[in-house]
Amino acid sequence: MTTARRGRPGYDLESLLQVAVKLFNERGYDGTSMEDLSRKLGITKSAIYHHVPSKEELLRLSVDRALDGLFEVAASTEQLDGRAIDRLEHLVRGSVLVLADRLPFVTLLLRVRGNTKVERSALARRREFDRLVTDLVKQAEAEGDVRPDIDPAVAARLLFGTVNSLIEWYRPRRGSSGAELADAVCKMAFDGLRA
Amino acid sequence: MTTARRGRPGYDLESLLQVAVKLFNERGYDGTSMEDLSRKLGITKSAIYHHVPSKEELLRLSVDRALDGLFEVAASTEQLDGRAIDRLEHLVRGSVLVLADRLPFVTLLLRVRGNTKVERSALARRREFDRLVTDLVKQAEAEGDVRPDIDPAVAARLLFGTVNSLIEWYRPRRGSSGAELADAVCKMAFDGLRA
Structure with a gap:
């Protein structure tokens, strides 16, 4: 089995993860086996198990890459002073930047459906993030900075619906930056x- | 095999389609067999084939239900006089109403990936619809009614990204109407x- 590795570059956990998340997005997490991953990488399954104990651990590392980015933005948002609407805009802008920078990881996160412990935990963290957004919208509305004729819960869902929909079409290219997209x-x- | 039908309500094509689209959304089109559908309906496969010649025909009928709704809105938009921004708003509003009214069908349409002839044809019609949107945004920008600091193609994608993201969370309930959502x-x- 070691012949498969001959002449191939070694993988560290990071490059292994990049390939795994791509495969999960293409075939679905449930539809991807460690066998598929080993074939794609051109290394043995035991070489993969040298880096991670299970497929579920690869999923956990992948969705955490997305969630950690989003929660770092949330934490930096909470550090800000000033009006809730400006903090909300900071949160939206930062979330788009995370999405653009970690596109395959955020894509996987948004497709998670909750069949495993890792997925259920990811969904719980997503709900926690959504609550932060809704709270900020409510606060901004209480401060008179968000139009009162949209329900804050609906506004929060529309906002992050717009952000999340970017995974359907945004592809990083030279000449287009995440910052422009966030703008x-x-x-x-x-x-x-x-106008 | 006919015993399975005893005491069960008969299905016409419409009610069969309602069950099929629900199953396709739950398990994926590829992941749903006519056997699954027959079990779910409690009728034999030949009873299904009495109504439709194939699973792909069920898919075609389902995505056409969504596409026909969207293209009816597009046609009524093209009948309108007046400024492009108002026609664009009419198109967005009407699309949300179609989505709210035909939610499972639009959901299926938006998940189509292009593995079969029916799917490729649905994707082609979606692209045609997207071009209509982009053209309207460009026209509205040329008329000075859309802010010039967003690329019209990006604006069109953001608009319909927002609309399409509704399938992720909107669930029709008593007391909440599609019209409010469109608003x-x-x-x-x-x-x-x-504000």
Whole structure:
């Protein structure tokens, strides 16, 4: 079995994870076996198990890469002073940057359905994040900075619906940056498309 | 085999389609067999084949239910006079109403990946619809009604990203109407959340 490794570059955990998340996104987590991953990497399954104990651990590391990014933005948002609407905009902008920077990981996170312990835990963290967003919208509305004619829970869902929908079409390219994308999202969501 | 039908309500094509689209959304189109569908319906496979010649035909009928709704809105939009921004808002509002009214069908449409002829044809119609949206945004920008600091193609994607993201959380309930939802989407997208 070691012949499969001959002449191939070695993998560290990071490069293994990059390949795993790509495969999970293409075939679904349930539809991807360690056998598939070993074939894709051109290394043996035991070489993979040298880095991670299980497929579920690869899933955990992948969704945590996305969730940790989002919660770092949430933590930096909570450090800010000032009005809730500005903190909300900071949170939206930062979330788009995380999505653009960690696209395959965020894509996987958003497709998680809750069949395993890792998935259920990821869904729980997503709900926690969503509560932060809803709380900020409510606070901004209480401060008179968000229009009162949209339900704050609906506004929060629309906001992050817009952000999350980026995984369907955004592909990083030279000449287009996550910052421009974040700008466009914030312009539309906070001030509207209308001139 | 006919015993399975005893005491069960008969199915017409419409009720069969309602069950099929639900199953396709739960298990994926590829993951659903006619056997699964027959078990779910409590009728034989030949009873299903009495209504439709194939699983792919059920898929075609399902995605057409969504696409026909969207293209009816597009056609009514093209009948309108007046400024492009108002026609664009009409198109967005109408699309949300179609989504709310035909939620399982639109959900299936948006998950189609293009593995079969029916799926590829659905994707082609989606692209045609997207072009209509982008053209309207460009026209509205040329008329000075859309802010010039967002690329029209990006604006079009953000708009329909927001609309399409509704399938992730919107569930019709008594007391909440598609019209309210469409209002909220248009308020945010065209005028922004900021008070």
